């Protein structure tokens with residue numbers, strides 16, 4: 001049995017929830033109050049979350065942490081979303097590592113700045129993040145410009161789940177989406193079962 005711990009504000013948790021939902025994998029979901037002090041979270045969550053963060057996935061009681069690593073586990077074990085083929089899985093892993101260091105290292109911070117006016121993200125730091133986002137989203141746009149449906153090709157994979165985790169919140173970060181990225185996000189949101197993180201990861205899912 002799978003059990004996911006998450007929160008609707010977390011693009012990292014969204015990546016995993018989206019993968020499980022679109023692949024129609026049965027799982028339990030527990031909402032974690034990530035705005036509350038860490039020590040107030042449930043004992044089950046605390047005992048399994050090595051870094052005290054969501055997402056955490058329990059698979060038969062074994063904890064898996066770090067969103068992209070969880071995605072690799074799900075795909076490989078269940079042979080879904082790219083895990084059916086070793087070469088596709090390798091291409092997915094490359095995009096997952098790229099995401100963690102690129103989109104995942106500017107867009108969550110830009111969103112935090114716009115949403116919470118994060119005081120540590122100002123001036124030159126803010127400009128650096130904006131430049132970084134422009135570059136990173138450009139790389140993604142160029143990759144999608146050949147007309148492929150999803151980032152690896154015609155198949156929706158864990159790489160799409162990872163890359164869209166925070167791009168789904170681009171409006172809140174008040175950044176632009178180039179045309180091929182916007183069209184790709186729209187194809188993702190047309191997948192059966194897709195919901196915005198605010199619905200999919202809510203305390204009491206709609």
Ligand SMILES: N[C@@H](CCC(=O)N[C@@H](CS)C(=O)NCC(=O)O)C(=O)O
Nearest residue numbers: 010012034052053054055066067068
């Ligand atoms: N690198 C981690 C990032 C996870 C993360 O930053 N989680 C945040 C929410 S987006 C969290 O749990 N924050 C609450 C806390 O740190 O107490 C991943 O990919 O899973």
